[in-house]
Amino acid sequence: MSRPEELAPPEVFYNDTESFKYTSSTRVQHIQAKMTLRALELLNLEPDTPHFILDLGCGSGLSGEILTEEGYNWVGLDISPSMLATGLDRDVEGDLFLADLGNGVPFRAGTFDAAISISAIQWLCNADTAGVDPKKRLLTFFNTLYASLKRGGKFVAQFYPMNDSQTESIMGAAKVAGFGGGLVIDDPESKRHKKYYLVLTAGMSDRQI
């Protein structure tokens, strides 16, 4: 099977049919849930306190529903209108925004306690149309995300890098934006189950991890 990133831009790939298929597939739901819970584990948020969380590439809100179950309030951004429409139909609790992550995160400084992203940021490495500069888009994304997080706020992103150089450009842009942190690879020996998580912190935290 070819990777969706190689077929078409995300807003084209996740059209109505794909959004519905994607969201209603129990296998997809299971994998998404597992990765979201793992991302939350890596975020390591202070227990029993409220948190305002940004979900980047929220799709139809599968990860958002888990954030709600965990007691968090959230805002989700996605570039696919069909995915967001599916989210509306499912009555998710978070606010949904139609937005292109490569144009930046449109929230003022210090808005969010933390951010997550499940299976989305590898799309930023694509150059789907002429004049699109993935390097610039990655930097705009990380710079604006950094600003929108409170100092010491964490960002955990599960992603599917196509190759090592994609991982390097993603991590390079994050570093330039000021993030500290690194990569966590789960099941590194398994070609099928290997998962990449970017675990970043925006500046210094008041809280010891």
Add this chain to the structure above:
Amino acid sequence: MKFLTTNFVQCAVKSCHSSLTSFPLQYEECQLVQQEQDYNPEFIVHMLERLDWNAIVQVAKDLGNESLPANKPEDLDPIMEDSQAVLRDLHTLLVETQIVEGKMVCKNCGHIYYIKNSIPNFLLPPHLAN
């Protein structure tokens, strides 16, 4: 989109971030609904310190509510009985008031962001893309 979110969302155009007039966005022709949500006073208190109260008052005015106090409520405690009335009011305003249709206008660059079916559209036309 919840009223709360109006206090955080800003114009996506990079050059507007340093402008003092760009935030908050100006709300026009908005259609509102009240949607019941679980009351979470801890969350309200958590968000209160990062709220820009002047922007809350400004956006409420755009939406036709001129009755908000000029100053941010202070010393609210989720477990105190005498904080409950204010916390309930804030919950109703911030979390239960939702904008389902309308326009958000940047007072710096003039770009209009449309809200349709509760979803704000922040896709930028090529000439404004960062």
